[in-house]
Each structure stands twice: as C-alpha cells, then as structure tokens.
Amino acid sequence: MKVRIEKVVYGGAGLAHQTEEEGAGKTVFVPFTLPGELVEARLKESRNGFADAELIQVLEASNERAQPNCVHFGACGGCHYQHAKYETQLELKTLILRETLERAALVDLPEVQVHASEAWGYRNRIRLRVADVEGSPRVGYLRRASNEFLPVKECPIAAPVLWRAAEAVLKLAEDADTARWVRAAAEIEFFTTKDARALQMTVYVRQNQVPSPVSGFDTFCECLQGLLPELAGAGVMMLRPEGSLQGRRMERPRPIAAWGAEGLSYAAAGEKYWVSRGGFFQVNRFLVEELVRIVAHGRSGALAWDLYAGVGLFSRALKAGFDEVVAVEAAADDLAKTFKGPGRRAIAATTLEFLRGAVVQRERPDLVVMDPPRAGVGAEVCELLGRLKAREIVYVSCDPVTLGRDLKALVDFGYRINELHLVDMFPQTFHQETVVILRRL
Numbered sequence: 001m002k003v004r005i006e007k008v009v010y011g012g013a014g015l016a017h018q019t020e021e022e023g024a025g026k027t028v029f030v031p032f033t034l035p036g037e038l039v040e041a042r043l044k045e046s047r048n049g050f051a052d053a054e055l056i057q058v059l060e061a062s063n064e065r066a067q068p069n070c071v072h073f074g075a076c077g078g079c080h081y082q083h084a085k086y087e088t089q090l091e092l093k094t095l096i097l098r099e100t101l102e103r104a105a106l107v108d109l110p111e112v113q114v115h116a117s118e119a120w121g122y123r124n125r126i127r128l129r130v131a132d133v134e135g136s137p138r139v140g141y142l143r144r145a146s147n148e149f150l151p152v153k154e155c156p157i158a159a160p161v162l163w164r165a166a167e168a169v170l171k172l173a174e175d176a177d178t179a180r181w182v183r184a185a186a187e188i189e190f191f192t193t194k195d196a197r198a199l200q201m202t203v204y205v206r207q208n209q210v211p212s213p214v215s216g217f218d219t220f221c222e223c224l225q226g227l228l229p230e231l232a233g234a235g236v237m238m239l240r241p242e243g244s245l246q247g248r249r250m251e252r253p254r255p256i257a258a259w260g261a262e263g264l265s266y267a268a269a270g271e272k273y274w275v276s277r278g279g280f281f282q283v284n285r286f287l288v289e290e291l292v293r294i295v296a297h298g299r300s301g302a303l304a305w306d307l308y309a310g311v312g313l314f315s316r317a318l319k320a321g322f323d324e325v326v327a328v329e330a331a332a333d334d335l336a337k338t339f340k341g342p343g344r345r346a347i348a349a350t351t352l353e354f355l356r357g358a359v360v361q362r363e364r365p366d367l368v369v370m371d372p373p374r375a376g377v378g379a380e381v382c383e384l385l386g387r388l389k390a391r392e393i394v395y396v397s398c399d400p401v402t403l404g405r406d407l408k409a410l411v412d413f414g415y416r417i418n419e420l421h422l423v424d425m426f427p428q429t430f431h432q433e434t435v436v437i438l439r440r441l
C-alpha cells in the first residue's frame with residue numbers, strides 16, 4: 001500500500017491514513033518515516049481503527065532525511081530517529097510535546113524552549129545482553145518490537161569507552177581462565193563518568209549459571225582491567241533462572257560478588273555525586289549541567305523540596321538559593337550518606353508518604369522540584385500539592401503522556417504553566433525529557 005505520512009507520533013512512527021479504497025481511511029503507523037513522505041508499506045497488525053505497518057521503501061523522501069550512523073539502525077530496538085537530521089528530531093519532539101499536552105486539555109501553553117545535546121556518544125550507561133551465537137559469546141540488544149536477541153558490533157550513541165569495555169569483555173572469552181564469566185553472563189551493564197576516565201561494570205548472571213567458585217571473579221576483573229584501565233569496580237548480580245514463576249512476578253537481582261570500588265564519583269554541575277554500582281544517574285553526559293541550570297538556577301527562598309531526588313542532583317544545586325533543602329527519595333542509601341549538614345535533610349520515603357505527613361504538619365515550601373519515573377506523580381500527589389500551595393513547582397518528566405495528565409491536575413488546583421523546556425537527553429530515540437515551571441495563580 002502507498003501512504004503519505006502526515007506527522008510523527010510519540011513512539012517514533014509516522015502516521016498516515018489509508019485511502020478509502022484500500023482501507024476505509026484507517027490510521028496506519030509506519031516507522032522510520034518523516035512528515036510529507038510518500039512511502040510504500042506493508043500492513044502488519046490491525047487493531048480497532050489503527051494498523052501497524054512495515055516500511056518497504058520511501059517513494060518520495062523528505063529533505064530532512066539523514067543517513068543513519070549505525071549499521072544496526074532499523075533492526076535494533078534502541079533508536080528510532082537516526083533517519084532524521086538532528087535538528088529535525090528536535091522539531092518532531094517539540095511538536096509531539098505540544099500536541100500531547102494539548103490533548104490533555106492544557107491551553108495557553110508557552111513556547112517550548114529547546115535544549116540540544118551532542119547527537120552521538122552521549123550515553124554514560126549501556127546494558128547489553130550476552131548470548132551464544134554459533135558457539136561464541138556475543139553482546140547485543142533486543143531486536144525492535146520483539147524479545148529476540150540482536151548481536152551488535154557498535155553503538156554510536158554510547159560513550160566510546162562503553163563499547164571498548166564490551167569488546168574487552170568479549171576478548172576475555174578467548175582465555176580459558178576468564179571465559180566462564182563471559183559465558184555465564186546474561187547481561188552486562190557499564191556506567192562511566194562524564195570524562196570517561198572511570199568505569200563500573202555489573203554482570204547479571206542467572207541463578208543456575210553462577211560460575212563456581214565465585215571468588216574467581218577477582219581474577220576476571222584484574223584481567224579485564226589489564227585491557228581496560230578505566231575499570232574502577234565491578235559486581236555480580238544474580239537473577240532468578242529464566243522463566244521461573246517468581247522471576248516473572250518481580251525479579252530483584254541479588255549481589256553475590258564484588259571487586260574494586262563500590263561506585264563512581266560523578267563530577268557534574270560543579271559537584272561530585274557518589275553513584276553506587278547500579279544506582280540512578282541522568283544518562284546524557286553532556287546535558288546534566290544544562291538540566292540542573294534550568295531546574296535550580298536563580299531560584300531562592302526559605303524551603304525547597306526535591307522529590308524523587310535520586311543522588312541529590314538538584315538538591316545540591318538548590319542549596320545555593322534556599323535556607324533549607326529537603327531531598328525525598330525511596331531508595332535513599334547514597335543520598336543519606338552524602339546529603340547532610342546544615343540546611344540539608346535527606347528523607348528515605350516515598351513521595352506520597354512524605355507529602356501525607358507534610359500536609360498534616362502544615363508545611364509550606366517555596367519550591368517543589370519533582371522528577372518522577374515514567375509513571376509520573378499521579379492523582380494523589382497532585383491533590384496534596386494543591387493543598388500545600390508551594391509558590392513554584394518544577395516538574396521534570398521523561399514521559400509527555402503522564403506529564404500531561406499530572407499538569408492538568410495541577411492546573412486545576414490553581415497552577416499556571418510558565419515555562420516549557422525540552423531537554424534532549426536521548427537523541428536518536430523517541431524518548432524526551434521535559435522541564436515545566438509552574439507558578440501559583
């Protein structure tokens with residue numbers, strides 16, 4: 001079938017309508033296409049009124065098309081926009097953000113301020129799968145829209161040291177002393193600092209494949225460090241056997257071996273953050289400073305709350321302008337160790353637990369910063385914030401759909417959207433990071 005792409009939607013696909021003759025005007029989603037393009041596509045899956053299609057060929061290409069930088073683009077599930085020039089990716093994301101917020105019934109939106117990234121080599125963390133291909137271990141990601149392993153030989157969105165680390169691990173599969181650790185690994189995660197001088201590795205091993213003795217992990221890491229001097233520390237996490245009933249419900253990896261440093265000291269925005277192995281840190285090594293500046297710079301008052309604080313990235317920057325900063329984080333081990341001293345309080349709690357208590361105490365911060373996971377903050381958090389009446393809220397979001405839902409609730413509780421920032425933390429992918437500044441009316 002031939003269709004003309006009208007726009008690109010959240011998720012990365014182009015949207016088109018089938019002709020009346022072919023499909024009674026049904027909406028079709030075709031990946032790797034751009035607005036205005038005429039494409040030939042094959043229908044894959046049809047739902048009520050919608051269909052997913054596979055791109056066969058571009059018949060009339062957009063001027064915004066670019067040559068993908070990675071040989072795996074299209075097959076790999078990681079990237080969605082390498083076929084578009086970087087400036088075009090930013091425009092697409094801006095349009096998608098506006099449209100998603102408007103669909104959530106938000107009106108009078110301010111202009112979107114766009115903050116671009118380096119387009120390549122930006123990721124400070126990658127998590128690779130490891131699988132045997134024709135007798136040799138290979139690393140890779142998941143094939144697009146499937147659970148199938150895709151062996152890869154490059155990942156140009158990752159910091160080069162991360163890919164060098166993957167190659168060094170595979171090299172150790174050639175040595176009888178170290179091969180068992182590579183063969184036992186189900187997944188391997190690498191995390192590096194902004195300057196790429198230090199690196200952490202986490203090896204995920206299935207319970208029924210743990211090499212014995214586990215003490216041999218030290219030798220493995222020492223050999224790896226010989227090839228990769230940046231390696232500062234490493235650990236082994238045990239996963240439940242694949243397909244086990246418990247594993248499917250909730251898989252909590254358990255540490256079973258460790259070598260070297262337990263985390264990395266990550267220098268960003270004039271501070272040093274301690275990130276334990278496996279702990280959260282913003283993934284784009286070039287945009288962290290910009291993100292911190294948008295969230296915290298120039299804000300001041302008596303009391304600020306940093307909800308979903310992670311390692312305290314925003315909390316520390318906020319301390320420059322506030323007498324007291326309270327950082328709230330559900331997994332607060334690193335935060336509790338590092339965010340202390342006069343005017344600094346780290347609280348190990350969920351945001352909801354914290355806010356329920358704060359309402360009872362009648363606390364009233366000047367500023368609330370919140371950076372939740374994809375699911376957003378949800379209805380009860382918005383309602384409690386509506387009662388707490390902070391002067392300003394800064395909402396950092398990685399999902400425009402849940403953001404729209406939460407913003408609508410906050411607007412209904414008396415807030416106005418003053419600034420909208422698109423901070424492109426994830427170039428080449430459909431993922432987008434938004435910072436919204438809300439003020440009380």
Ligand SMILES: C[S@@+](CC[C@H](N)C(=O)[O-])C[C@H]1O[C@@H](n2cnc3c(N)ncnc32)[C@H](O)[C@@H]1O
Pocket residue numbers: 280281282307308309310311312313314328329330331349350351352371372373
């Ligand atoms: C997107 S990260 C943001 C971290 C931090 N703001 C930063 O920039 O480094 C979300 C954080 O929220 C934490 N978290 C998840 N659910 C939570 C909850 N219900 N209450 C508090 N923290 C939560 C996670 O552990 C994670 O550290």
